[in-house]
Amino acid sequence: MHTFDFSRPRDLAAAIAGASQAKTAQQGADVRFIAGGTTLIDLMKLNVETPARVLDVNRLPLDKIEVTPDGGLKIGATVRNSDLAHHPVVERDYAVLSQAILSGASAQLRNMATTAGNLVQRTRCMYFRDTAMPCNKREPGTGCPAITGANRMLAILGTSEHCIATNPSDMCVAMAALEATIHIQGPKGSRAIPIGDFHLLPGNTPDRETVLEPGDLITHVMLPRPVAGSKQVYLKLRDRASYEFALASAAIVLTIANGKVKFVRVAMGGVGTRPWRSPEAEAALMGQPADVVSFRKAAAAALRNAKPQSENKFKIELAKRCVTHALKMAATS
Amino acid sequence: MSDDDLQSRPPSPTRREFLLTTGSGVAASVVAGYLPALANDGARESDSTPANSRPTIEGAVPITLRINGKDHQLRIDPRTTLLDCIRETVVLTGTKKGCDHGQCGACTVHVDGRRVVSCLSLALLHDGHEITTIEGLGTPESLHPMQAAFVAQDGYQCGYCTSGQIMSAVALLKEPCGPDDASVKELMSGNICRCGAYANIVAAIQQVRHNA
Numbered sequence: 113m114h115t116f117d118f119s120r121p122r123d124l125a126a127a128i129a130g131a132s133q134a135k136t137a138q139q140g141a142d143v144r145f146i147a148g149g150t151t152l153i154d155l156m157k158l159n160v161e162t163p164a165r166v167l168d169v170n171r172l173p174l175d176k177i178e179v180t181p182d183g184g185l186k187i188g189a190t191v192r193n194s195d196l197a198h199h200p201v202v203e204r205d206y207a208v209l210s211q212a213i214l215s216g217a218s219a220q221l222r223n224m225a226t227t228a229g230n231l232v233q234r235t236r237c238m239y240f241r242d243t244a245m246p247c248n249k250r251e252p253g254t255g256c257p258a259i260t261g262a263n264r265m266l267a268i269l270g271t272s273e274h275c276i277a278t279n280p281s282d283m284c285v286a287m288a289a290l291e292a293t294i295h296i297q298g299p300k301g302s303r304a305i306p307i308g309d310f311h312l313l314p315g316n317t318p319d320r321e322t323v324l325e326p327g328d329l330i331t332h333v334m335l336p337r338p339v340a341g342s343k344q345v346y347l348k349l350r351d352r353a354s355y356e357f358a359l360a361s362a363a364i365v366l367t368i369a370n371g372k373v374k375f376v377r378v379a380m381g382g383v384g385t386r387p388w389r390s391p392e393a394e395a396a397l398m399g400q401p402a403d404v405v406s407f408r409k410a411a412a413a414a415l416r417n418a419k420p421q422s423e424n425k426f427k428i429e430l431a432k433r434c435v436t437h438a439l440k441m442a443a444t445s
Numbered sequence: 446m447s448d449d450d451l452q453s454r455p456p457s458p459t460r461r462e463f464l465l466t467t468g469s470g471v472a473a474s475v476v477a478g479y480l481p482a483l484a485n486d487g488a489r490e491s492d493s494t495p496a497n498s499r500p501t502i503e504g505a506v507p508i509t510l511r512i513n514g515k516d517h518q519l520r521i522d523p524r525t526t527l528l529d530c531i532r533e534t535v536v537l538t539g540t541k542k543g544c545d546h547g548q549c550g551a552c553t554v555h556v557d558g559r560r561v562v563s564c565l566s567l568a569l570l571h572d573g574h575e576i577t578t579i580e581g582l583g584t585p586e587s588l589h590p591m592q593a594a595f596v597a598q599d600g601y602q603c604g605y606c607t608s609g610q611i612m613s614a615v616a617l618l619k620e621p622c623g624p625d626d627a628s629v630k631e632l633m634s635g636n637i638c639r640c641g642a643y644a645n646i647v648a649a650i651q652q653v654r655h656n657a
Contacts, residue, residue, distance in 0.1 A: 113524045115504060115522070115523065115524060116523060116524070117523070118506065118523040118567070118569050146567070146570070148565075148566075149565050149566050149567060149570070150547055150562075150565045153526065153564075153565045153566065153567065154546050154547055154565055156524075157545065157546065166523070166567075168569070168570060170570060194559075198621060217635070218550065218562075218634055218635020218636075219560060219613070219616075219617070219620065219632050219633075219634075219635055220547075220550060220553055220560050220561050220562045220613065220635045221547060221562065221565075221635065223559045223560060223561050224561050224562070224565065224566065353631075353634075354630070354631050354634035355634035355635055
C-alpha cells in the first residue's frame with residue numbers, strides 16, 4: 113500500500129475543501145474520503161487506489177435515517193448498510209432495499225459499508241483489480257483484456273468496446289427501482305442527482321464512473337414517498353446461495369389494480385455496467401394483465417439490447433428468467 | 446493481554462515466540478526484522494531486540510486504541526489496518542489474518558459490539574471505539590459460552606478460522622436472525638472454514654441460542 117496523509121475534517125466544509133484539492137474524484141483520485149473502507153482499503157492494498165490523502169468522514173453528522181415531512185426517507189451518507197436494511201421504515205415501506213442490501217456481502221461487511229460508499233462501489237472485474245493487467249478503467253488507453261478473456265461475470269448491458277465491467281452493487285439496483293436521488297455538496301454548492309444519472313456508462317471514458325467532481329461529498333440519499341400498496345421484491349441469482357455477487361438480479365416495485373399493472377419499476381443488477389433500470393420493461397408492463405405472459409414480454413424487452421461476451425451469453429436467459437420470476441413473486445406476494 | 450498474562454503462561458514457547466527468538470532460518474529473520482519495526486510503546490517486545498535498534502516509523506501518528514477494556518497508546522503508520530495493529534503492534538495474535546481482503550472472516554473482531562472484518566479497516570478510524578478480540582471474550586479457565594459450545598460441538602479442525610467464527614457467532618446472538626439453521630448459515634456466510642467444519646459450527650451456535 114502506498115503511504116498517505118490521514119486526517120479527520122471537523123465539518124462538511126473542511127471535508128469538501130480538503131477533497132477539492134484533488135485533480136479528479138474518479139479513478140486515480142489523489143484524495144479519497146474513507147467511511148467503511150470495505151472497497152477503498154481493499155483496492156489500496158492492491159495498489160489500484162493510491163490516494164495521497166485520506167479524509168475520514170465517519171464522524172461527520174451524516175449517519176441518520178429520517179422520515180421527511182413529505183413522507184419520503186432521508187438516508188445519511190454514512191449510515192451503515194446493516195442499519196439501513198434493518199430500519200423499521202425501510203423494512204416496511206422500502207422492502208426491496210432491505211432485501212437487496214441483505215443479499216449482498218457478509219454481515220461483517222454490511223456493518224462497515226455505508227450508503228455513499230456503496231453508491232461508489234467499484235467493479236469486481238479481475239482485470240481492474242490486477243495491476244499486472246491492462247485495464248481501460250484503471251489506466252485509460254491500455255486496453256480491455258476482459259473482452260477476449262475471462263468475462264463470465266461481466267456485463268451484457270451498457271458495455272462499450274473499451275470496458276465491460278459490471279457494477280457490483282445490490283443496494284443501487286433497489287435504489288434505482290425506488291427512484292432515489294443522490295444529494296451532493298461540493299465546492300460550488302449543493303445539487304441533487306437522480307440515481308439514473310449518477311452512474312455513467314463506460315463509453316470512451318470507463319475511468320469516469322459517476323458524476324462526482326473533486327470536492328463533491330455525498331451527504332444523503334432521498335427516497336420518494338413509498339408507492340401505496342406496492343409489492344416489492346429483490347431476487348438475486350448467483351453461483352453460491354450467499355456471500356456472492358449477482359450473475360443476475362432484479363428489483364421490482366409493483367402495484368396491481370383489477371388484475372392489471374398499475375405501477376411498476378424494474379431494475380437489474382449483475383448484468384449492467386451501471387445499476388440497470390429498464391424503462392423498456394416498465395413500458396411493456398403498464399396497463400397489461402399481471403400475468404406470466406406479460407412478465408415474459410417485459411423481461412424480453414429488458415434484455416433486447418443485451419450484448420453478450422464469449423463466456424456470458426447465458427446471462428441473457430438468466431436475467432430474463434430472473435425478471436420474470438421476480439415479477440411473479442411480487443404479483444403473488 | 447498484559448505482560449502478567451504472558452508470564453503466567455506455560456514455559457513452552459509458542460510458535461511466535463520461537464520464531465522471534467530464533468537467530469537462524471529465513472522465516473525467523475524475516476519475521477524478526479518485521480515485527481520490531483511495527484512494535485510500539487506498550488507492546489511486548491522481543492527479548493532479542495534491543496529497544497534502541499528499533500527503527501522509528503516515518504510519518505507515524507499517535508492513537509489510543511481501547512482493546513478488551515484496556516487503552517493502548519500507540520504510534521502507527523497511517524496504513525496500519527486494524528488487524529495488523531491488533532496482531533503486530535498490540536501483539537494480540539488470537540485474531541487471524543486469512544485473505545487480508547475481507548473475503549474470509551478470519552480477522553473478525555467487534556467494534557462497539559458489532560462484528561467487522563479488521564483487515565479492511567484502518568486502525569486510525571477507531572480511536573474512542575471499544576474493540577473486542579477473542580482474547581476479550583473468555584479465559585481458558587472461564588470460557589465464553591460460545592467458546593465452550595465450539596469445544597462441545599467440535600466446531601473446528603485446524604482452528605485457524607475459529608477465533609473469527611466465534612467472534613462472528615457471538616455478534617450474531619444480538620442480530621435479527623431466524624431460529625432455523627438456514628438463517629444461521631446465511632448470517633455466518635462471511636466466515637469461511639476450509640476444513641469444512643460448518644455443520645458443527647452451526648450446531649455450536651444453535652446450542653448457545655437454545656440455552657440462552
